[in-house]
Amino acid sequence: MDYFLTEEQQEIRDLARQIAEEKVKPVRAELDEKEEFPWEIMKVLAQADLFGLYIPEEYGGFGGGAFENCLAVEELSRVCIGVSVSFAASGLGAYPILLFGNEAQKKKYLTQIASGERLAAFGLTEAGAGSDAGGTRTTAVLDGNEYVLNGTKQWITNGGEAEIYTVIAMTNPAKGSRGASAFIVEKGTPGFSFGKKEKKMGIRSSATRELVFENCRIPKENLLGKEGLGFMVAMKTLDKSRPGIGAQAVGLAQGAIDEAVAYARERRQFDQPIISFQAIQHMLADMVTSTEAARALVYAVARFIDSDPKDVSKASAMAKLFASDVAMKVTTDAVQIMGGYGYMREYPAEKMMRDAKILQIYEGTNQIQRNVIGAALIKEAAGKKK
């Protein structure tokens, strides 16, 4: 399918593909096995200018948008989403600054993130605050010129590896979700430490850790926007970033299809390649059709977001929901087509299937995405004139 990419967009896609093929593919199994953070690859992505794709040129970025970012994420994901999530999570940490930061904050942090010199991360989830972000317990109390942070964030992607964290904490717990605020916290700040590295089912090369704040004092200037805007920051950030998860899903599904097709052409049973069997062809046909539909939706939503509309929640949730469900199904079917070999670690399909599951869980479970879409439907219907 031709999505009529501009020359620049083609260059981005080709460059990300080249890096994925030459630098990621040869090491993905080892990174997964050793649960090792892909620093070497992060450096290559930085040198290739890919961390700045969606950051304006005035802050050293490329000046693209969500779509350009999706193209790069998709290509990396075709080979390994453990790597692509480490790349994309820096964007998730950067969006709050991009959307709500003041000029000084943008100048200081976005330039470092765009160059890839420092990775970013986003800290929202807590042990008791997953889908229900209103359950946030981490607090930030203003004391003179500093905020004092206390609490623990859980399952933070790029935790420990990133140097710039955007963190949601309660400045006025009595107000519930309207009492949350967003802050920038730098690694190395006294009182800010990391919990153990989590052992995961998939995306094992990525780092997932707790952020622990114990009387961590940060300058007052590190508040993003105003007090009380924390949840708005979080929601707007996720609205922007969710198509990126969709792009991960599309890339991953494509990678699984490529493996399954190659295998089915080689594998012979009953004296013929198994791809000659209709049972296999039909599975592949469904896999490729649903993946193309997911790609079309993700691209359309990313382009829609880049047109800067007022509300993108519904579209953004649809892209994440649909594409991640497709990726789970497609990777499972890829293992099925490859049979016993698909189940073995010698082949990449089992990793792809393990990796796929997280896409239905993180950045809002797919149940939450359906809630978002449902809520938007109700709102739209109520707003219509009779």
Place this chain on the structure above:
Amino acid sequence: MNIAVCVKQVPDTSEVKIDPETGTMRREGVPSILNPFDSYAVEEAIRLKETNGGKVTAVTMGPPQAGDVLRDVVAMGVDEVMLLSDRAFAGADTWATSYTLGLGLKQAGPLDLVICGKQAVDGDTAQVGPGIAENLGIPFVAYVRKIEEIKDGVMRVQRLIEDGYEVVEVKLPAVITVVKEINSPRMPSLKGKMKAKKIEIKTLDAAALGAVPGNIGLAGSPTKVVKVFTPPPKGKREVIEGAPAEQVAKLIDRLSESKII
């Protein structure tokens, strides 16, 4: 530092097929790439620029489409490019090529260093690097695997030899050829790719270089190709099989039988 790298567009040898009839390469439909050894030269030049400042100019000789490899190296971080292109350059051997590239390098301004890959993967002669040094009348070091230091106009390098390496000091300006142990070439960058799209490729022909007609192209090439052929397979051969110890024993028996030992 003002550094020049000489690069060559070569057929992607992993894609090359040999015509079984004529024994020559089938070039049709084979993609052209930057000579892999030249990418180490480009990387080293860019690293030197990043450490010491200055600029990197890439020079190639070839038909207009050879400009593609110049765009490839700009995407990696090369600042300026020069294409030496003229029908009269066609058929050049290493002597005429070295002469022509030497003229081009003289136009690239006063240079501190010229870096080339150790050889091109199509011709495999490794003669153009030293030939350029000869034409420029400056020192030459082959097979550099590491640049240790550059100080007061002298460069200390490690030069790969068969059983190790030598440390050599060379006065700049100089020409060096580099081996793949020297570095790991970077990927292109997005900004580099954008620059590569727009860059104007400065093209110089024989007249612009002030080349002596008898020194360029086929006319200026002392090498005469008499015949290209695939050597016939050597006579009878025998494969000795078994465990290594058995193989050795059998080999010694066979050699003594044949009165070789």
